[in-house]
Amino acid sequence: MQFLNHPTRNLFFTGKGGVGKTSMACASAVQLADRGLRVLLVSTDPASNLDEVLGTPLAGEPTPIESVPNLFAMNLDPEVAAHEYRERMVGPYRGVLPDAAVRSMEEQFSGSCTLEIAAFDEFAKLLGDKQATSQFDHVVFDTAPTGHTLRLLTLPSAWTGYIDNNTTGTSCLGPLAGLQAQTLIYKQTVAALADADCTTLVLVTRPEPSAFREAARTSRELQELGVHNQHLIVNGVFKSQTPTDEIATAMSRRGDEAVAAMPAELAGLERSTVPLACSGLMGVDSLRRVGQTETSHSPAPLATRSHADFPAGLDSLMDELAAVGHGVILAMGKGGVGKTTVAAAVAVALAERGFDVHLSTTDPAAHVSATIAADELAGLSVGRIDPAQETADYTAEVMQTAGKDLDAEGKALLEEDLRSPCTEEIAVFRAFARAVSEGANRFVVLDTAPTGHTILLLDSALAYHREVTRQASQIPESVEKLLPRLRDPDFTRVLVVTLPEATPVHEAARLQQDLRRAEIEPFAWVINQSLAPLDVTDPTLRQRQHHELPFIQEVESTLATRVALVPWQNEPPTGLAGLRRIISAPSSLTH
Incomplete structure (x- = not known):
């Protein structure tokens, strides 16, 4: 990897879930x-698997890797830091405010932004305070702050508490109110991040279009x-070694096409290409080989499963999904797992x-929508929730209300607060709520849905409203019915979409926990x-099949x-023909 030829002291790795960020950092x-x-490797991921990758139990202090x-490694736990912060903020109000109000406050501080700031606080102590890591030559972080976090921390008003009483209900400023004492270290951290010498x-x-788009945005x-x-x-660039293997040839071609079409801002960066590993990067020996071209030989006999033992395809769910005749179907999952495609296939x-x-x-590119619309399938209408437009509308509304009487500096901070991921989540949630109401008379299939936190936030807000006003009649009927509908298994069915790999499966498991907190049970x-169910002969893909088996088993x-289980497709699954292939049982694509 080229950046290791002349490495800076600090290396930050960032990327969406499942792209191999932790593996590359390790x-x-x-x-x-x-x-x-002497190297210190640090993770601030709440679900860090550094222990598993390095084969060493880790804690919150540097641990030598035998x-x-x-090499020393440590796991910082931002969830613990976020919990401690929440308790500092909420604790004084226990027994003073109604229980519903306290629950509302607790949920207000349970979102991704609280965790994001808490994570930044943890590694800022290492990066901003040079004495904390003076015994190391290099510090490697497998998590980097988002642009939103950095912008928020560079605004002077964030540390004055100036608008604490003017933005009641905003979700991102709360954590900052409890972290003002770290101002100097934060400023040093932001400066260090921008210093190309260190x-x-x-x-x-x-090598996938959606992953390139996310990296370009970052x-x-x-x-x-x-x-x-x-x-x-x-990461994960595949070159077929077996011209007679149609699947290997197609995978190689699709990767080449994605690389050739990557966004211009990425094409101009210095680049390292890492070949697709034969299996998961677990253990020090495999990490030492990263960046090298592996020569795959005919694999030893692998543990296999007969086709009959694999889960059936999406078609196996369709009878149950169709039985009620109407309702809402939600495809949920992290970015890059294919939830838009799964939703479109179910709708077709x-x-x-x-x-x-x-x-x-x-879908920002709306490729699926445009293709289906062009084919004009009877009975199917296609719309698009535009996150940018929904967020712009919501931001304008907040600025006209909460920001109306703020001075220029206060408005600047509120505007930045509204650029957070939480704002988009709330804005899209409003559009989502409108769409759900249509499920009473027909099927509504959505490729996005609110997180468990957002649902609980709505729930706690309603409870607080009732506690304070004692007049539930003031709540609009559409909002009153939303939560019961989401929690009704005969009205709403949630499909949790994942990939047969460690990070996507474990992130999906956390999503399921959030949904269950909100009393929503995935379908x-x-x-x-x-x-796994495909007939491949390429040695690298044979090894990859073997690597998928424990994650399929874990889900089952x-x-x-x-x-x-939906097999990998030779062609991108767009258009009616491609979406019909998604629904087909795996048996049509195997031995």
Whole structure:
């Protein structure tokens, strides 16, 4: 990896879930330590798997990795920091305010923004305070702050508490109110991130269009903040070794096409290409090989499963999904797992059964929507929730109300607060609520849905409203019915979409926990883009099949009551023909 030829002292790795961010951070740390340099590897991921990757139990203090002299690693837990902060903020009000009000406050501080600031606080103590890491030559972080966090922390008003009483209900300023004492360290941290002589920010992506778009967005945000010292890793690049293997040839071609069409801002960065590993990057030996071209030989006999033992395809769920004749179907999951495609495929299958179906997508490119619309399938209408437009409308509304009487500095801070991911989540939620109401008379299929936190936030707000006013009649009927509908398994069915890999499965498991906190039980899990049931001969893909098996088993045995498995497709699954293939059972694509 080229950035290791002349590495800066600090290396930050960032990227969406499942692209291999942690693996790349671990590999870099191991390779630097092998040169005799003292290296500290730090994760602030609440679900960090550094322990598993390095084969060493870790805690909140630097722990030596016995198999790699000079390497130390630690897991910082932002959830613990966020919990402690919440208790400092809410504790004084217990027994003073009504219980419903306290629950509302607790949920207000349970969102991603609280966790984001708490995570930043944890690693700022290491980056901003040079004495804290003076015994190390390099510090490698497998999590980097978002552009939103950095912008918020550079605004002077964030530390004055000036608008604490003017923005009641905003979700991002709360954490800052409890962290004002760290002002100097935060300023030093932001300065260090922008210093090209001491810090490199490594963007990790996959050779896929959606992953490139996300990396380009992150790159733009950081460039605007003066963080120009960026390096791009394209991880998981596959080159077929078996011309007779149609699946291997198609995968190689699709990757090449994605790389050739990557956004211009990424194409201009210094780049490292990491080949697709034969299996998961677990253990120090595999990390030492990252960045090298592996020569795959005919694999030893692998543990296999007969086709009959694999979960059936999406078609196995369709009878149950169609039985009620109307309602809402939600495809939920992290970015890049294919939830838009799964939602579109389910919508097409329902329409072809003769139902009236409305598909609503947040796909920024709207490729699926445009393709279906062009084919004019009877009974199917397609709309699009535009997150940018919904967020702009919501932001304008807040600025006209909460921001009306603020001075210029106060408005600047409120505007930045409204640029947070939480704002988009709330704005899209409003559009989502409008769409859900249509499920009373037809099928509504949505490729996006509010997180468990957002649902609980609505629930606690309603409870607080009732407690204070004692007049539930003031709540609009549409809002009153929303939560019961989401929690009604005969009205709303949630499909949790994931990939057969460690990070996507474990992130989906956390999503399921959030939904259950909100009293919503997922209907089924969909394991997307699986190689496991396919007939492949390429040695790398054969090894990848073997690597998928424990994650498929984990979903089947411990996480889901119903499971559907969608095989990897030779062609991108767009258009009616492509979406019909998604619904087809795996048996049509196997031996």
